[in-house]
Amino acid sequence: MEIGRGSSTTALSPQITEKDQVLLLAKDIVKKFPGVVAVNHVTYDLKAGEIHGLLGQNGAGKSTLLKVLYGIHRPDHGELYVYGRKVFFKSPRDAREHGIILVHQEVTLMPHLTALENIALLGFMWRKWGARFKKTKFKLYIEDILSKFGIELDLDAKVRDLSVAEKMLVQVATALSMDARILLLDEPTSPMSPKEVERLFDAMKRLKARNLGIAFVTHRVNEALEICDRITVLRNGFKVGTVESRNIDAHELVKMMLGREASEVYMVRDFSDIDKVLARTREEVPLIELRNIVTKPQSPVEVPLKNVSVKVYRGEIVAVFGLVGAGKTELGKTLIGLTKVVSGEIRYMERRVKIKSPADALRLGIMYLPEDRRSEGLIPGFTVVANMDISSLKEYTKWFMVIDRRKEEAAGNDMVKKLNIVTPSLYVKVPKLSGGNQQKVLVARAMLTKARLVIFDEPTIGIDVGAKAEIRRLIYRYSREQGVSVLLLTSEVDEALGLADRIYVMRDGRILGEFINKNLDRDTVLKVLVYGK
Amino acid sequence: MGSEEPRTNFLRKFVEFYQTHEIAKPLIPLLLLIAASVALAPHYFLAPMNIKVILMQTTPLALIATGEMLAILMAGIDLSVGSTQAATAMLAAIITKSTGNLGLAVAVAIALGTLVGAINGTLVTKLKIYSFVATLAGLVIWRSFVIIVSGGRLIYGLSEYSVFLNDYGTYIPMGFLLALAVIIGVYLLMTKTTFGRYIYGIGSNEEAVRLAGVRADLVKFLAFTLAGALYGLGGVMLIAMGGFAVDPWSAQGNELNAIASCVIGGIALTGGTGHPLGPLLGAAILTILTNILVLLGVTELATQQIFVGIVLIAAAASLTRGLRYVK
Ligand SMILES: Nc1ncnc2c1ncn2[C@@H]1O[C@H](COP(=O)(O)OP(=O)(O)O)[C@@H](O)[C@H]1O
Ligand SMILES: [Mg+2]
Numbered sequence: 001m002e003i004g005r006g007s008s009t010t011a012l013s014p015q016i017t018e019k020d021q022v023l024l025l026a027k028d029i030v031k032k033f034p035g036v037v038a039v040n041h042v043t044y045d046l047k048a049g050e051i052h053g054l055l056g057q058n059g060a061g062k063s064t065l066l067k068v069l070y071g072i073h074r075p076d077h078g079e080l081y082v083y084g085r086k087v088f089f090k091s092p093r094d095a096r097e098h099g100i101i102l103v104h105q106e107v108t109l110m111p112h113l114t115a116l117e118n119i120a121l122l123g124f125m126w127r128k129w130g131a132r133f134k135k136t137k138f139k140l141y142i143e144d145i146l147s148k149f150g151i152e153l154d155l156d157a158k159v160r161d162l163s164v165a166e167k168m169l170v171q172v173a174t175a176l177s178m179d180a181r182i183l184l185l186d187e188p189t190s191p192m193s194p195k196e197v198e199r200l201f202d203a204m205k206r207l208k209a210r211n212l213g214i215a216f217v218t219h220r221v222n223e224a225l226e227i228c229d230r231i232t233v234l235r236n237g238f239k240v241g242t243v244e245s246r247n248i249d250a251h252e253l254v255k256m257m258l259g260r261e262a263s264e265v266y267m268v269r270d271f272s273d274i275d276k277v278l279a280r281t282r283e284e285v286p287l288i289e290l291r292n293i294v295t296k297p298q299s300p301v302e303v304p305l306k307n308v309s310v311k312v313y314r315g316e317i318v319a320v321f322g323l324v325g326a327g328k329t330e331l332g333k334t335l336i337g338l339t340k341v342v343s344g345e346i347r348y349m350e351r352r353v354k355i356k357s358p359a360d361a362l363r364l365g366i367m368y369l370p371e372d373r374r375s376e377g378l379i380p381g382f383t384v385v386a387n388m389d390i391s392s393l394k395e396y397t398k399w400f401m402v403i404d405r406r407k408e409e410a411a412g413n414d415m416v417k418k419l420n421i422v423t424p425s426l427y428v429k430v431p432k433l434s435g436g437n438q439q440k441v442l443v444a445r446a447m448l449t450k451a452r453l454v455i456f457d458e459p460t461i462g463i464d465v466g467a468k469a470e471i472r473r474l475i476y477r478y479s480r481e482q483g484v485s486v487l488l489l490t491s492e493v494d495e496a497l498g499l500a501d502r503i504y505v506m507r508d509g510r511i512l513g514e515f516i517n518k519n520l521d522r523d524t525v526l527k528v529l530v531y532g533k
Numbered sequence: 534m535g536s537e538e539p540r541t542n543f544l545r546k547f548v549e550f551y552q553t554h555e556i557a558k559p560l561i562p563l564l565l566l567i568a569a570s571v572a573l574a575p576h577y578f579l580a581p582m583n584i585k586v587i588l589m590q591t592t593p594l595a596l597i598a599t600g601e602m603l604a605i606l607m608a609g610i611d612l613s614v615g616s617t618q619a620a621t622a623m624l625a626a627i628i629t630k631s632t633g634n635l636g637l638a639v640a641v642a643i644a645l646g647t648l649v650g651a652i653n654g655t656l657v658t659k660l661k662i663y664s665f666v667a668t669l670a671g672l673v674i675w676r677s678f679v680i681i682v683s684g685g686r687l688i689y690g691l692s693e694y695s696v697f698l699n700d701y702g703t704y705i706p707m708g709f710l711l712a713l714a715v716i717i718g719v720y721l722l723m724t725k726t727t728f729g730r731y732i733y734g735i736g737s738n739e740e741a742v743r744l745a746g747v748r749a750d751l752v753k754f755l756a757f758t759l760a761g762a763l764y765g766l767g768g769v770m771l772i773a774m775g776g777f778a779v780d781p782w783s784a785q786g787n788e789l790n791a792i793a794s795c796v797i798g799g800i801a802l803t804g805g806t807g808h809p810l811g812p813l814l815g816a817a818i819l820t821i822l823t824n825i826l827v828l829l830g831v832t833e834l835a836t837q838q839i840f841v842g843i844v845l846i847a848a849a850a851s852l853t854r855g856l857r858y859v860k
Contacts, residue, residue, distance in 0.1 A: 336744070362746030376744055381737030381805040390734060391745045393727045401726035445745065 029078035035434030040237035053228035101175035111160035123177035165196030266498035293344035303327035319496035322506035328489035365452035385412035415444035436467025558799030559814035598794035598812035600763030608804025609664035613671030615787035621768030643765035650761015654754035689778035697773035723809040736804025
């Protein structure tokens with residue numbers, strides 16, 4: 001049996017690729033999901049010997065675009081060209097046959113097998129069922145490839161014992177063993193330490209020198225600047241632009257990433273009442289206070305908090321602004337007992353409290369609405385109304401545990417009216433609703449609890465512009481009318497500026513600055529985010 | 534053309550009923566099975582004595598299947614069913630023999646079942662052992678318990694349990710009515726109370742339910758405990774419906790019958806969906822299927838099991854229709 005190229009793979013990829021030859025062109029791609037256009041008329045190309053970054057916030061559409069390029073999603077509109085030839089991918093199999101390999105955000109390897117076995121089975125042995133596994137021969141073959149690209153790997157190690165970066169390199173080696181010419185890397189660096197990132201970047205540079213094209217997805221501005229030749233910035237599914245890395249700096253890139261929303265979309269507050277609210281920060285004790293919190297991450301993707309101190313007063317809207325990976329979610333989850341706090345304290349009305357679970361937090365009147373609606377927020381098997389009152393179900397009982405359907409329905413109808421939720425009825429299953437309306441259901445969940453502090457983690461991500469404005473207005477009105485404190489965790493500077501009384505800026509698990517949102521200049525906030533002080 | 538209309542209309546209504554009512558998943562096959570049975574062997578199948586036998590055989594299975602449902606609805610599983618049922622039956626038998634007090638025996642049996650369920654619940658919630666593994670351990674441990682306390686001997690002649698077979702001329706045994714009442718109680722618990730709501734929620738998206746501030750561990754613990762109590766009652770019925778005798782290996786493999794009843798009853802193993810009366814109907818389907826096979830002369834257990842397996846496959850496939858893949 002012939003190894004590698006030769007038999008079935010990459011029939012269409014020419015043997016030699018010249019530098020700057022366009023390997024891949026995606027033209028005017030549109031991909032819609034229910035309630036959101038994930039990729040909206042985006043054109044993206046990849047040349048040989050180039051690393052072309054895809055930069056954007058969570059939900060910008062980066063992963064979706066890569067999945068279109070790899071045949072996982074079929075685009076609703078647009079065309080794909082490989083080596084100038086128009087192609088239609090029905091599945092990743094088709095993409096692989098054209099020499100395109102996607103390395104997933106989540107590592108997709110078989111942990112109990114060795115690196116060699118993984119590379120062989122997922123790579124050049126792919127689809128060769130029943131072929132013999134010739135260990136020595138395979139090993140020589142792969143070692144040869146690895147040395148050609150200058151990648152160091154222990155091929156006999158079990159994958160589960162490898163570091164995150166090494167696992168990523170195994171996936172890259174898998175692609176190389178199939179003679180892939182186009183690598184799609186989806187946020188490979190998110191779970192890596194800086195040292196590991198360097199190692200991956202070294203490997204990427206060598207691949208580039210051998211004329212491979214690499215699409216590199218990241219949400220980290222500095223990484224994009226360091227490794228990419230060109231960077232395409234996505235935002236809310238739209239392409240903001242493509243720039244040469246040497247012609248741009250971090251500040252400009254951050255601005256592109258964040259974009260600028262029309263002020264009617266984000267400016268939902270007026271400033272007439274801000275002095276009254278801020279006066280409480282002088283006259284009252286904080287409702288909730290984090291003092292010098294340090295946490296220990298429980299997984300490689302969790303960001304450790306480093307000496308975080310934050311205060312929220314009664315009826316105040318406080319925003320914590322930072323990009324993905326700043327530790328905002330971890331800050332929010334600390335308040336509901338889901339991080340491991342190694343030092344520092346949480347105070348509730350000056351009284352030191354231990355919060356061990358979301359149920360504990362709710363008893364104190366603290367409610368957290370997660371960023372990841374689909375996996376952590378909504379209960380897909382539940383109806384709209386059951387999703388709304390899951391946190392306050394005890395209020396809707398007649399005696400002991402018996403649910404009072406009439407009371408429940410009345411509360412549900414009230415919320416539908418107040419929040420203007422578009423749904424055929426209270427009793428349809430919640431996945432039937434659009435993204436924006438699903439988010440409103442979660443907002444309703446918080447409102448029904450009569451919580452004193454509601455933590456909104458990226459409440460407007462992945463929903464359309466109209467719904468964004470609506471939800472921001474709802475949050476503002478809700479806080480002002482009910483006197484509820486809001487902790488808004490956001491990666492959109494405009495959202496923070498348009499909604500908050502005070503703003504903390506966060507990066508790498510640290511609070512970098514605190515602002516009172518009065519005559520506050522957008523650029524001042526951004527500069528703190530980019531340059532520290 | 535004109536005569537086609539009402540018919541397609543009826544068909545559409547039927548499909549709609551099937552799609553919107555979870556109870557339809559087992560109810561329609563049950564009715565079809567009954568109709569087929571009546572057609573195939575009208576005189577035997579509809580004989581009052583045969584109906585009584587079917588109800589008797591359904592009783593213990595329906596109880597344990599309803600207990601199993603609680604675990605499966607939370608996307609868990611309980612493999613300790615058969616052994617727990619045997620343990621409670623054996624203990625009840627011993628107490629009946631030594632004291633002659635049926636009430637005490639029944640109470641102790643249910644208490645033991647509850648204890649086993651509480652242990653399962655504790656293992657899952659406190660030690661965070663997968664329910665599959667925790668209850669697999671229970672399966673072996675409680676079987677050993679039975680063998681030890683019984684000394685490996687059969688206990689028979691427990692005629693006190695005939696009260697559960699009394700039918701006062703209706704051919705509906707009291708034991709069945711008791712089980713039915715309990716199962717309806719569970720149905721009300723699952724559909725009308727916060728507890729039931731939380732169980733369905735845990736099966737649908739446990740992470741979300743936890744983040745919503747629900748004490749999911751408490752709910753899980755209580756659900757496993759309640760399941761254990763049902764196995765205890767199932768153990769008592771095992772004596773009553775099984776010839777007033779318990780041997781150390783009785784109820785062996787019943788966890789599989791319970792799971793099969795759930796699946797046939799429309800309780801998806803992925804959790805979160807299914808009608809709480811489904812396992813009762815599933816148990817009835819399994820029982821009637823065996824019954825009609827016997828009436829048709831298929832008396833060999835192995836052959837019967839093949840039919841059961843085929844029905845199980847059909848039921849399971851209908852539950853997972855529309856999913857992209859399963860494990
Ligand atoms: N399979 C899917 N079904 C529905 N919506 C999806 C799906 N995948 C992604 N989305 C939505 O599409 C948008 C873009 O998501 P994604 O491409 O994952 O963003 P990124 O990778 O830039 O963070 C988000 O709003 C997300 O919620
Ligand atoms: Mg992504």
